[in-house]
Amino acid sequence: MEIDSQQTYIKRRQDRFRTAPIDGQALKSLIAAGLTWLRTNQEIVNSLNVYPVPDGDTGINMVLTMQAAYDEIAESPEHNFGEMIRLVAHGALMGARGNSGVILSQIWRGLARGTDGIESLDGPALAHAFSIARDTAYKGVVRPVEGTILTVAKDIARVAEAALAETEDPITILERVVQEANQSVERTPDLLDVLKKAGVVDAGGKGLYFILEGMLRYINGQPLDSPAASIQPLSKMMLDDTLQTIEEGQDYEVVVDFRPHHPLNLEDFYSHLEKIGTSIQVGEGEGLYRMHIHVETGKRYEPIDYTMSLGTITKVHIENLLAQMEEIERKTNGIPVKISPIEPGQIAVIAVSPGRGISQVFASLGVAGIVEGGQTMNPSTEDLLESFEGLPTDKVILLPNNKNIIMAANNAAELTVKDVAVIPSQTIPQGLAAMFRLVPHGDLDQVAAEMNAALDDVDTAEITTAIRSVEIDGVSVQEGETILLFNGKLMASANTLEETCASMMEKLDFEKYELITLFFGDEVDNHVANQIADCIRVSQPHLEVEVQDGGQPHYQFIISFE
Amino acid sequence: MRIALVTDSTCDIPHELVSAYNIHVVPNILIIDGKSIEDDEHFSRQDFYKQLPQLHSFPTTSTASVGTYQKLYEQILISGYDQILSIHCSSKLSAIYSAATTAANSVQGQIEIVDSRQISLGLGFQVLEAADAILKGLPLDAILGLLGKMRKELHVIAMLDTLEYVRRSGRVSWARARLGAILNYKPFLEVIDGDVLSLGEVRTRKKGIARLMEMVRSEPSLIRFGVLHTDAEDDARLMLDNLGLELPTEPLVVNVTTAIGAHVGPNGLGFASYYQAELEP
Numbered sequence: 001m002e003i004d005s006q007q008t009y010i011k012r013r014q015d016r017f018r019t020a021p022i023d024g025q026a027l028k029s030l031i032a033a034g035l036t037w038l039r040t041n042q043e044i045v046n047s048l049n050v051y052p053v054p055d056g057d058t059g060i061n062m063v064l065t066m067q068a069a070y071d072e073i074a075e076s077p078e079h080n081f082g083e084m085i086r087l088v089a090h091g092a093l094m095g096a097r098g099n100s101g102v103i104l105s106q107i108w109r110g111l112a113r114g115t116d117g118i119e120s121l122d123g124p125a126l127a128h129a130f131s132i133a134r135d136t137a138y139k140g141v142v143r144p145v146e147g148t149i150l151t152v153a154k155d156i157a158r159v160a161e162a163a164l165a166e167t168e169d170p171i172t173i174l175e176r177v178v179q180e181a182n183q184s185v186e187r188t189p190d191l192l193d194v195l196k197k198a199g200v201v202d203a204g205g206k207g208l209y210f211i212l213e214g215m216l217r218y219i220n221g222q223p224l225d226s227p228a229a230s231i232q233p234l235s236k237m238m239l240d241d242t243l244q245t246i247e248e249g250q251d252y253e254v255v256v257d258f259r260p261h262h263p264l265n266l267e268d269f270y271s272h273l274e275k276i277g278t279s280i281q282v283g284e285g286e287g288l289y290r291m292h293i294h295v296e297t298g299k300r301y302e303p304i305d306y307t308m309s310l311g312t313i314t315k316v317h318i319e320n321l322l323a324q325m326e327e328i329e330r331k332t333n334g335i336p337v338k339i340s341p342i343e344p345g346q347i348a349v350i351a352v353s354p355g356r357g358i359s360q361v362f363a364s365l366g367v368a369g370i371v372e373g374g375q376t377m378n379p380s381t382e383d384l385l386e387s388f389e390g391l392p393t394d395k396v397i398l399l400p401n402n403k404n405i406i407m408a409a410n411n412a413a414e415l416t417v418k419d420v421a422v423i424p425s426q427t428i429p430q431g432l433a434a435m436f437r438l439v440p441h442g443d444l445d446q447v448a449a450e451m452n453a454a455l456d457d458v459d460t461a462e463i464t465t466a467i468r469s470v471e472i473d474g475v476s477v478q479e480g481e482t483i484l485l486f487n488g489k490l491m492a493s494a495n496t497l498e499e500t501c502a503s504m505m506e507k508l509d510f511e512k513y514e515l516i517t518l519f520f521g522d523e524v525d526n527h528v529a530n531q532i533a534d535c536i537r538v539s540q541p542h543l544e545v546e547v548q549d550g551g552q553p554h555y556q557f558i559i560s561f562e
Numbered sequence: 563m564r565i566a567l568v569t570d571s572t573c574d575i576p577h578e579l580v581s582a583y584n585i586h587v588v589p590n591i592l593i594i595d596g597k598s599i600e601d602d603e604h605f606s607r608q609d610f611y612k613q614l615p616q617l618h619s620f621p622t623t624s625t626a627s628v629g630t631y632q633k634l635y636e637q638i639l640i641s642g643y644d645q646i647l648s649i650h651c652s653s654k655l656s657a658i659y660s661a662a663t664t665a666a667n668s669v670q671g672q673i674e675i676v677d678s679r680q681i682s683l684g685l686g687f688q689v690l691e692a693a694d695a696i697l698k699g700l701p702l703d704a705i706l707g708l709l710g711k712m713r714k715e716l717h718v719i720a721m722l723d724t725l726e727y728v729r730r731s732g733r734v735s736w737a738r739a740r741l742g743a744i745l746n747y748k749p750f751l752e753v754i755d756g757d758v759l760s761l762g763e764v765r766t767r768k769k770g771i772a773r774l775m776e777m778v779r780s781e782p783s784l785i786r787f788g789v790l791h792t793d794a795e796d797d798a799r800l801m802l803d804n805l806g807l808e809l810p811t812e813p814l815v816v817n818v819t820t821a822i823g824a825h826v827g828p829n830g831l832g833f834a835s836y837y838q839a840e841l842e843p
Contacts, residue, residue, distance in 0.1 A: 340740055364741040365763070436747065436763045440736065514766055517745065544766075546746060562765050
């Protein structure tokens with residue numbers, strides 16, 4: 001791209017925010033920018049998990065939450081800033097996934113409260129909004145921990161407030177805020193020991209920083225498509241993740257590599273593409289551009305025709321997204337899970353399940369509904385609400401079965417008029433133990449109390465592959481090793497599944513158990529699972545060992561000890 | 563006024579007590595592989611439960627006919643009784659009550675048909691209390707009042723080996739809707755107000771027995787108590803011994819009526835209790 005037109009483009013973007021009022025439509029662009037920049041840097045955030053386990057995925061949870069927020073306003077012609085941000089907060093609330101997503105949605109809620117009724121944004125309103133956002137976020141967490149996204153929210157509110165002493169310009173305040181967000185994130189290991197030990201900064205805080213930085217980059221006309229760490233070469237353009245965010249009506253993914261005849265006007269290019277489809281990404285490398293877009297079936301050749309008019313196409317890739325999704329659906333689905341309808345007025349239990357086999361076990365125990373968390377294993381608040389709002393009863397119990405889903409469950413409980421008890425189950429075995437205490441015609445509070453007590457009835461072991469090298473809980477882990485967690489704490493790590501199981505046999509006190517159930521995941525073969533079961537039976541003959549096909553992703557084994 | 567006491571064989575009252583109190587027990591009918599068999603003192607419940615898992619087709623239960631009840635009532639009234647008190651299995655679980663009622667309508671005389679809203683010793687204890695009341699010379703109204711109050715002070719709870727028999731029998735709607743079990747567990751059931759309701763599950767039999775004992779121990783003062791089982795006499799006696807209860811009446815151990823047993827399967831274990839909710843002044 002020619003220097004001139006690039007600079008003009010940047011200047012126009014900067015002017016727009018400095019001269020025209022920052023209204024509802026401006027906010028829409030900012031939300032899109034924050035979302036895009038976060039998505040671009042999603043992997044960086046994902047890689048900041050303290051525990052080297054493949055779920056928890058803060059990056060993708062925050063992206064999906066922001067996506068839901070954006071979807072809420074994407075078509076809106078609203079000009080009033082206060083009204084627009086209210087919609088953003090609502091979208092984030094309903095689409096919140098994972099603990100980080102829920103807290104992020106609380107931050108948006110606070111920002112919306114702080115700018116209630118405002119026509120367009122100014123400095124004082126912005127600073128005030130950050131303060132309310134901080135308060136709302138802290139209030140939403142039962143036991144606030146410093147060194148997390150909460151601390152970042154606190155620090156940026158402080159800086160925004162201080163900035164008011166010198167300026168009323170919201171852009172300047174945002175600049176200070178973004179700078180402080182970065183520094184605050186860098187300080188998180190000093191506040192939270194696990195971060196320091198793991199050698200990472202807080203993922204949620206980093207995610208928030210990216211969202212705010214994305215907005216600033218947009219205002220300054222900087223690109224949003226190459227991740228922060230480096231200007232991504234063409235070869236590393238992150239197209240894989242877009243699969244998870246297919247919008248309705250976008251059936252095809254089209255990727256075109258081309259050399260433009262004349263210097264490309266990025267702004268015109270983008271706006272033309274925006275008329276054709278969504279999820280637009282443009283990457284550049286050595287005079288060669290790569291354009292990525294999602295379009296509906298009828299328009300699948302338009303991006304090609306358009307790019308052809310601009311230059312020489314060197315490569316085209318078209319993929320039928322629906323077919324891809326169906327393929328994934330088919331692999332993960334199989335026999336649909338049959339749920340027996342509940343009797344009106346009885347207690348309905350909703351369980352979150354990571355795998356088909358586990359879903360069927362819950363169904364066989366009489367749950368009224370199952371929410372499958374999807375690839376990230378984290379359902380949104382809306383997913384949870386939908387699972388029980390339509391049921392013929394006011395008495396509901398939620399079993400999140402994962403500590404990263406408990407907040408979204410509590411969120412859903414608050415948003416409904418039905419009586420909902422959330423049992424803070426952190427693992428599948430805990431969820432099943434709670435399920436055994438269900439008395440469908442019983443009193444909700446009493447049954448919930450029983451279920452809470454049941455959580456201690458069972459111990460859980462989880463076996464998975466380490467996604468990072470780390471030393472934690474006194475155990476040294478190499479990326480790729482098979483690790484064992486017991487009741488959520490890292491217990492052992494070894495090169496092979498067999499070695500890790502042997503470790504488990506050594507370290508656990510099997511005397512106190514009667515029954516062990518092995519749920520094997522979708523990466524494990526039936527016969528391997530049975531081998532491990534036999535191993536246990538031989539070394540502990542007093543135990544009963546059951547093997548079940550859990551079908552869960554990421555975790556080779558989830559084991560319950562009773 | 564001489565009052566005659568009638569019930570059906572789902573009451574599970576041991577034969578000695580039936581004779582001692584002169585209770586008329588109408589046997590229920592069991593249909594095994596097409597053959598009708600009466601559930602009376604000649605029928606071996608133990609043999610039945612042993613056969614149960616191997617039967618080709620699911621055994622069904624049926625009631626004695628209206629005619630049988632009618633003849634019995636007429637016979638009783640002719641032999642000199644003035645009133646008949648006929649207490650039966652919950653109408654929600656069996657057609658016995660309706661057969662008895664229909665029969666009573668075509669017989670001249672004072673016949674009171676009572677829906678016990680219970681089954682097994684839940685019904686049996688009501689019959690025994692009625693028998694005691696008759697011996698004490700209480701009038702019919704008073705006895706009916708006593709029974710009404712008593713129904714709130716009964717527990718009938720059971721742990722089954724599997725939910726399969728209940729599911730297949732189709733008699734209990736929520737169980738019918740349940741999918742086949744994937745994990746092994748022992749279901750707990752309770753008879754409340756004539757219906758069979760779920761009390762959750764436990765993972766192992768050992769835990770189940772512990773839970774049953776816990777439940778018994780948390781009962782207020784017991785007046786009558788019985789351990790119920792379907793072909794699990796050893797477990798039943800062991801549990802009773804371990805409970806070490808002190809009662810004003812002799813505790814019973816019964817191999818439960820096939821009217822229930824066919825629908826719950828062998829190796830079931832439970833209890834029936836009649837307790838005093840508050841102390842009489």
